[in-house]
Amino acid sequence: MTMTQQHDDAFLADWAVHSRFGAVPGTNGVDRQAATAADGEQRAWFAQLLEQHGFTVERDAAGNQFGLLELVPGAPYVLTGSHLDSQPTAGRFDGAFGVMASAHACFRVADELRTDPSAARCNLAVVNWFNEEGSRFKPSMMGSSVFTGKMPLETALATTDPNGVTVAAALDALGERGDGGVFGGDTGREVASYAEIHVQQGRSMEEDGVTIGLVNATWAAHKFEFTVTGAQAHSGSTLMSDRRDALLGAARLVVAARELVDEFAPGALHTACGELNVYPNSPVVVASQVQLLLDLRSPSADVIRAAHASLQRTIERVQREDRVEITVTAEHSWDQNPYPESGVELAREVADELGLAHDRVMTVAGHDSTNMKDSVPTVMLFVPSVAGISHSLDEFTEEADLVAGVNHLTGVVRRLAAGALLD
Numbered sequence: 008m009t010m011t012q013q014h015d016d017a018f019l020a021d022w023a024v025h026s027r028f029g030a031v032p033g034t035n036g037v038d039r040q041a042a043t044a045a046d047g048e049q050r051a052w053f054a055q056l057l058e059q060h061g062f063t064v065e066r067d068a069a070g071n072q073f074g075l076l077e078l079v080p081g082a083p084y085v086l087t088g089s090h091l092d093s094q095p096t097a098g099r100f101d102g103a104f105g106v107m108a109s110a111h112a113c114f115r116v117a118d119e120l121r122t123d124p125s126a127a128r129c130n131l132a133v134v135n136w137f138n139e140e141g142s143r144f145k146p147s148m149m150g151s152s153v154f155t156g157k158m159p160l161e162t163a164l165a166t167t168d169p170n171g172v173t174v175a176a177a178l179d180a181l182g183e184r185g186d187g188g189v190f191g192g193d194t195g196r197e198v199a200s201y202a203e204i205h206v207q208q209g210r211s212m213e214e215d216g217v218t219i220g221l222v223n224a225t226w227a228a229h230k231f232e233f234t235v236t237g238a239q240a241h242s243g244s245t246l247m248s249d250r251r252d253a254l255l256g257a258a259r260l261v262v263a264a265r266e267l268v269d270e271f272a273p274g275a276l277h278t279a280c281g282e283l284n285v286y287p288n289s290p291v292v293v294a295s296q297v298q299l300l301l302d303l304r305s306p307s308a309d310v311i312r313a314a315h316a317s318l319q320r321t322i323e324r325v326q327r328e329d330r331v332e333i334t335v336t337a338e339h340s341w342d343q344n345p346y347p348e349s350g351v352e353l354a355r356e357v358a359d360e361l362g363l364a365h366d367r368v369m370t371v372a373g374h375d376s377t378n379m380k381d382s383v384p385t386v387m388l389f390v391p392s393v394a395g396i397s398h399s400l401d402e403f404t405e406e407a408d409l410v411a412g413v414n415h416l417t418g419v420v421r422r423l424a425a426g427a428l429l430d
């Protein structure tokens with residue numbers, strides 16, 4: 008058996024175990040939302056895996072989980088990872104593939120550098136970012152937002168789930184909240200560079216026969232939480248002309264979000280309403296309040312701005328005609344944003360070296376690397392998703408593509424550890 012086969016088999020063996028945590032019976036998918044029992048069980052298993060390979064495991068105060076290997080005392084770290092948490096009833100690939108690929112890439116490079124320490128300029132660290140999905144605790148990308156200073160730690164820890172449980176309490180229940188930082192401050196550790204691999208969550212790579220996506224930019228996004236307020240009333244006896252139906256107002260926004268897309272060129276805008284909370288949501292009651300999440304996404308910031316303006320006109324009309332009040336209760340946005348060209352070029356060189364079909368692709372979804380790339384030199388990679396299915400139990404990526412992705416990421420980590428992108 009060749010070394011490469013041994014490496015591939017070792018990855019696939021751990022990959023098979025990892026998918027058991029939060030597995031949804033009768034499906035190939037998982038339900039492993041942030042800081043749930045399933046997330047905690049997987050974190051404990053992942054910590055053991057890292058320790059078996061000689062890494063030290065630490066958590067920071069925001070619940071990010073790190074595996075650290077110091078090869079060059081005092082040198083900065085190559086950080087690589089993604090997230091193990093999932094949406095409710097989602098696929099087993101998503102961020103989990105990135106974390107497992109990162110761990111195995113670091114295991115391989117660590118073995119090489121233990122044999123020949125002269126090639127090492129950086130230390131190695133694997134990260135499992137806390138709450139990338141934002142399903143149980145909003146917003147998404149929470150752990151990496153705190154890590155990069157984009158969200159105050161206190162704000163993250165005080166965030167509650169729909170049952171009123173705070174992030175701090177949920178992490179404490181699992182023993183997954185650290186005391187302070189793992190990097191920066193007085194820890195004496197710095198991040199030199201960051202690499203992340205993820206499944207594409209789109210189908211262009213599969214259609215174009217591309218194995219490795221060199222992510223060169225992220226789409227802009229603007230996410231809103233609206234509260235639509237009307238008046239609670241009897242759904243039978245109240246005169247139609249007297250009603251102030253919050254659910255009707257929310258329904259008009261759901262439809263408006265879809266119709267907004269047709270105001271722009273095909274493919275220029277994606278919109279969705281992913282969540283509705285209706286109060287009191289009872290059979291004989293006109294709803295008095297609805298919370299609704301609405302996302303606008305586009306490769307163009309101009310399109311997002313124009314879509315936002317058009318949505319605002321719809322909101323004014325719905326408020327007037329349906330006599331409801333619509334307010335923005337939370338917003339989260341990021342601009343169309345390039346990844347550093349030096350990282351794209353490094354990833355291209357590795358793909359060429361390995362003979363893997365590659366192309367530049369934009370990411371529509373946000374990733375933890377969206378935060379990291381603003382702080383340190385960053386490489387973002389994709390492997391294909393079959394039919395582009397994502398955030399679904401039916402998500403799938405071929406085994407050959409997973410293995411190619413781990414091998415590619417290993418090449419990237421090897422170069423970063425040797426000091427690529429440092430100067």
Ligand SMILES: [Zn+2]
Pocket residue numbers: 090101102139205
């Ligand atoms: Zn993800």
